Amino acid sequence: MAFLEIEGLSKRYGGLDVLKSIDVDLEKGGFLVLVGPSGCGKSTLLNMIAGLDAVTSGAIRIDGKLVNDLHPSKRDIAMVFQSYALYPNMTVAENIGFALEMRGMPKAEREAAVAEAARMLQIEHLLKRRPGQLSGGQRQRVAMGRALVRNPRLFLFDEPLSNLDAKLRVDMRTEIKRLHHRTGATIVYVTHDQIEAMTLATKIAVLKDGVIQQVGTPSEIYNRPANLFVADFMGSPAMNLLEAEVAADGANAPRMTLRRNGAAPITLRVPETKVTPAMTPGAKIILGIRPEAITDEGSADRSAGTLDTVNVLVDVVEPAGADTLVVTNIAGKEVIARLRADAEARPGEMLQLVFNLDKAVYFDPETGIRLQ
Amino acid sequence: MAADLPAGARSPIAARIVIYGLLLIFAVFYLLPFFVMLVTSFKTLDEIQDGNMLALPKNPTIAPWLAAWGTTCVGLTCQGIKGFFANSILMVVPAVIISTMLGAVNGYVLTKWRFPGHRLVFGMMLFACFIPFQSVLIPMALVLGTLGLAGTTAGLVLVHVVYGIGFSTLFFRNYYDAFPTELVRAAQIDGASFFQIFRRILLPSSGPIIVVTVIFQFTNIWNDFLFGASFASGDAAPMTVALNNLVSSSTGVKEYNVHMAAAMFAALPTLIVYVVAGQYLVRGLMAGAVKG
Amino acid sequence: MTIAIDDAYRPPRASSSGDRLRAFLPRLVLAPSFALVLFFVYGFILWTIYLSFTRSRLMPIYEIVGFDSYYRLFAQPNWYKALENLAIFGSLYIGISILLGLTLAILIDQRIRGEGVFRPIYLYPMALSFIVTGTAWKWFLNPGLGLEKTMHAWGWQSFQFDWLINSDMAIYTIVIAGVWQTSGFVMAMFLAGLRGIDGEILKAAQIDGASSFAIYRRIVIPMLRPVFLSAVIVLTHLTIKSYDLVIALTGGGPGNATELPSTFMYSYTFTRNQMSVGAASAVIMLMTIAAVIIPYLYSELKDPGHGR
Known part of the structure; x- marks a missing residue:
């Protein structure tokens, strides 16, 4: 039995369905990231787990016990808020110790616990300051200290890094990951940033419009997205999604034909393992392929089973330092390829690209669901 | 906004002179009546009769102030206005404390513990700020009579608390509305x-709005005349009512200097508050005028 | 707009009697003020309106005579x-x-x-x-x-x-x-x-x-x-x-x-x-x-x- 179980959870505000029958669970010590665009209901879901929002229907269980109607303070959870929610009138030490004070822990014990949490987060020198005197990163650490000191059964993080600048965000991401490893805590984490989701999670739930689109490990979500929304949302630059038609010839080994404006159509093979019954000759299909699976010849994955080479006209070249992104046009859409940094590519010239079709995924254009 | 204009946009010297000239003329307009009141209160009656209203007193005397405070006749008693001044203090202090405390918890509930219908409740309390008090005057007189509070300071405290709740709730509600709800969570x-959150989290951050509310309520209640005149005539009358009785009494010689000194006593408490913390009073007035 | 307005805390349904008290406490705290306003403002306004339809002179007379006093x-x-x-x-x-x-x-x-x-x-x-x-x-x-x-x-x-x-x-x-x-x-x-x-x-x-x-x-x-x-x-x-x-x-x-x-x-x-x-x-x-x-x-x- 999982440590955190959410079953058929729904939420209505006024006449609006914010969450529709959510099912997700998390094992002890796991790191669940709820990710989705703003307004998808992920923060509401977190608030319901915390007990800050009432449950319309469904069940939330922690360690096998139904907590639907339990007051937040009795759920043995800690939460880190987007704004950090540090009490402005208290020092850092008082902020961290507040929950322990409310639970009636004796002063000496409390101080020891606060000191331990501060040591772990390297904020010992800040204990006497007030939140107003701290930098963003320091506030973030204090907020985590306030959660850590309680040693709760479950940690909840509500977009904790979104108020930090880019560099600090990466540092704190590493810090959170390290803390998770060290403490073995069970964490539910909300973000709209898909990179945070990929790097931190042991399990990701992608939400859209109050409905879970897919639950899985980061690699499942990335490599085998359940539908077009997940495919498009996860990964940056986003997965190339191209309209294709199953070629009428080659009955035993289907091929995909992609139209091009002013050039001959491209034909790409389908690896045997990826052939599905839906790939009947003439069928329309969406081909999904990530930018890193379209490369120059030099950096193509030689161990891949199905590599197809295509000549394209380069539209835009974006050197990104570690690699170079090349934008071209196929099937009426922009296609982004990720080349090695020193690849020779110039706008307006022809370029040979290698498609690693082992990494390709296929979607039904009607339902948007991945074919398998 | 002018602070944002580039330096080249500064008006020329002539325009500056006109601007300062106008500002000075208006300053005279606003200061003059008070100035006249002040100098008159230090003059003898003879000097008032013969001299210029705007002239400084030739032989300044504090006799009118002493008379106003201790010996002048208000109605039938001749003990000055000190007793009425005390009435006003006894009325203002509890009324301000109680209405501010109620406003604080009301604002807390209406922003951080919303319940279905919270808007209607707030709207009804807000409208109460704006009613003409004439529309509650008669029932209030009847109820105070029934409660045995007619003509007492306690009755006035009750009245001012009841009709002060609307404003104090408005102030605290708007202030707490901007207070991050995440902190409460x-x-x-x-x-x-519930009470620990209020006492430990919200109250320590409420200094400014407490000052605004206290000053606003103090000024309003101290300056009230209608309720005082309606429900507390005679010995229980507050300062404003006593001043009006003194000034408009038609018996004997009009001691204008004493009247002006008495008016200064009525004006001083709120003026001192204004000088010390005028910005907070303005903030309160604005909050009552343009919400949020 | 509903979400933006209603983002304040909404307690989960109460299970025990202590929780029920806790859920009602805020309204309980607000109640005295609201009662005062209801009685002294709205009650009094109705009372005044009522009196305006009577023939009250020095003391109130609670007998409705219509729009007489308005005339x-x-x-x-x-x-x-x-x-x-x-x-x-x-x-x-x-x-x-x-x-x-x-x-x-x-x-x-x-x-x-x-x-x-x-x-x-x-x-x-x-x-x-x-x-x-x-x-x-x-x-x-x-x-x-x-x-x-x-x-x-x-x-x-x-x-x-x-x-x-x-x-x-x-x-x-x-x-x-x-x-x-x-x-x-x-x-x-x-x-x-x-x-x-x-x-x-x-x-x-x-x-x-x-x-x-x-x-x-x-x-x-x-x-x-x-x-x-x-x-x-x-x-x-x-x-x-x-x-x-x-x-x-x-x-x-x-x-x-x-x-x-x-x-x-x-x-x-x-x-x-x-x-x-x-x-x-x-x-x-x-x-x-x-x-x-x-x-x-x-x-x-x-x-x-x-x-x-």
């Missing part, structure tokens, strides 16, 4: 109770 | 005088206060030195009681000893200023004293509005070649529309409630020359023993204010971006 998860 | 109210020449005065006083008081307040705010906003001196001087009358203001102005305008005498002393022998005791002019002295008391506050409202205008808009207008006058007329003043609205509401409210100032300055006289609905209500109720007529006039006053305030409050409360 964090405190709940930390295990703090 | 009697509108048969009183005094009441018409009060309404006429209210119209004169209201329009001048509101108009001049706004004009003066706006002028002062614009003057002060010219990056002048000594703003910290001028602003408090314009504003301090707001801290005074209307009774004090009335007393001061009564003295200042006293024909025998005040302004008139001073002008004579300065050699302007023909100067005459007897408005205070002149039936035709007395109402204007109330306008003067009222404007003196509140125009500084109107200035503060406009000044806050001016300071809230985005400086970049003004820079853009200058680059577009607008003169200072054009900037004020075409851009700044139109952007102050909400302040105008607030000022009109506040001043209307003060107009209808005005009572103290009249009592202190003229006592409603000479004769009934400065009678206002507020003084009318008071004297009919408490000195002339015509309680039902007084109640009827109070109801009319309330309805007038409600007609102005309720739409205003409604629009402010309904739009969450504004009302919060």
Whole structure:
């Protein structure tokens, strides 16, 4: 039995369905990231787990016990808020110790616990300051200290890094990951940033419009997205999604034909393992392929089973330092390829690209669901 | 906005002179009546009769102030206005404290513990700020009579608390509305109770709005005349009512200097508050005028 | 909009009795205040309305006789005088206060030195009681000893200023004293509005070649529309409630020359023993204010971006 179980959870505000029958669970010590665009209901879901929002229907269980109607303070959870929610009138030490004070822990014990949490987060020198005197990163650490000191059964993080600048965000991401490893805590984490989701999670739930689109490990979500929304949302630059038609010839080994404006159509093979019954000759299909699976010849994955080479006209070249992104046009859409940094590519010239079709995924254009 | 204009946009010297000239003329307009009141209160009656209203007193005397405070006749008693001044203090202090405390918890509930219908409740309390008090005057007189509070300071305290709740609730509600709700949520998860959250989290950050509310209520209640005149005539009358009785009494010689000194006594408490913390009074007035 | 408004904490359903108490505690805390307001404001208003339909004189008589007192109210020449005065006083008081307040705010906003001196001087009358203001102005305008005498002393022998005791002019002295008391506050409202205008808009207008006058007329003043609205509401409210100032300055006289609905209500109720007529006039006053305030409050409360 999982440590955190959410079953058929729904939420209505006024006449609006914010969450529709959510099912997700998390094992002890796991790191669940709820990710989705703003307004998808992920923060509401977190608030319901915390007990800050009432449950319309469904069940939330922690360690096998139904907590639907339990007051937040009795759920043995800690939460880190987007704004950090540090009490402005208290020092850092008082902020961290507040929950322990409310639970009636004796002063000496409390101080020891606060000191331990501060040591772990390297904020010992800040204990006497007030939140107003701290930098963003320091506030973030204090907020985590306030959660850590309680040693709760479950940690909840509500977009904790979104108020930090880019560099600090990466540092704190590493810090959170390290803390998770060290403490073995069970964490539910909300973000709209898909990179945070990929790097931190042991399990990701992608939400859209109050409905879970897919639950899985980061690699499942990335490599085998359940539908077009997940495919498009996860990964940056986003997965190339191209309209294709199953070629009428080659009955035993289907091929995909992609139209091009002013050039001959491209034909790409389908690896045997990826052939599905839906790939009947003439069928329309969406081909999904990530930018890193379209490369120059030099950096193509030689161990891949199905590599197809295509000549394209380069539209835009974006050197990104570690690699170079090349934008071209196929099937009426922009296609982004990720080349090695020193690849020779110039706008307006022809370029040979290698498609690693082992990494390709296929979607039904009607339902948007991945074919398998 | 002018602070944002580039330096080249500064008006020329002539325009500056006109601007300062106008500002000075208006300053005279606003200061003059008070100035006349002040100098008159230090003059003898003879000097008032013969001299210029705007002239400084030739032989300044504090006799009118002493008379106003201790010996002048208000109605039938001749003990000055000191007793009425005390009435006003006894009325203002409890009324301000009680209405401010109620406003604080009301604002807390209406922003951080919303319940279905919270808007209607707030709207009804807000409208109460704006009613003409004439529309409650008769029932209030009847109820105070029934309660045995007619003509007492306690009755006035009750009246001012009741009709002060609307404003104090408005102030605290607007202030707490901007107070991050995440802090309340964090405190709940930390295990703090309804009152602990109020006392430990919100109240320590409420200094400015408490000052605004206290000053606004103090000024309003001290300056009230209608309720005082309606419900507390005679010995229980507040300062404003006594001043009006003194000034408009038609018996004997009009001691204008004493009247002006008495008016200064009525004006001083709120003026001192204004000088010390005028910005807070303005903030309160503005909050009552343009919400949020 | 629903989510934005309802983002405050909503407790989960209570399970134990302690939790149930906890869920009701906030409403319990609010209840006494709300009960006071319900009884002393809304209950009393209904009570007054009820009394206005009776024949109550010195003491209330709870027997409904219909619109009798309203007929009697509108048969009183005094009441018409009060309404006429209210119209004169209201329009001048509101108009001049706004004009003066706006002028002062614009003057002060010219990056002048000594703003910290001028602003408090314009504003301090707001801290005074209307009774004090009335007393001061009564003295200042006293024909025998005040302004008139001073002008004579300065050699302007023909100067005459007897408005205070002149039936035709007395109402204007109330306008003067009222404007003196509140125009500084109107200035503060406009000044806050001016300071809230985005400086970049003004820079853009200058680059577009607008003169200072054009900037004020075409851009700044139109952007102050909400302040105008607030000022009109506040001043209307003060107009209808005005009572103290009249009592202190003229006592409603000479004769009934400065009678206002507020003084009318008071004297009919408490000195002339015509309680039902007084109640009827109070109801009319309330309805007038409600007609102005309720739409205003409604629009402010309904739009969450504004009302919060």
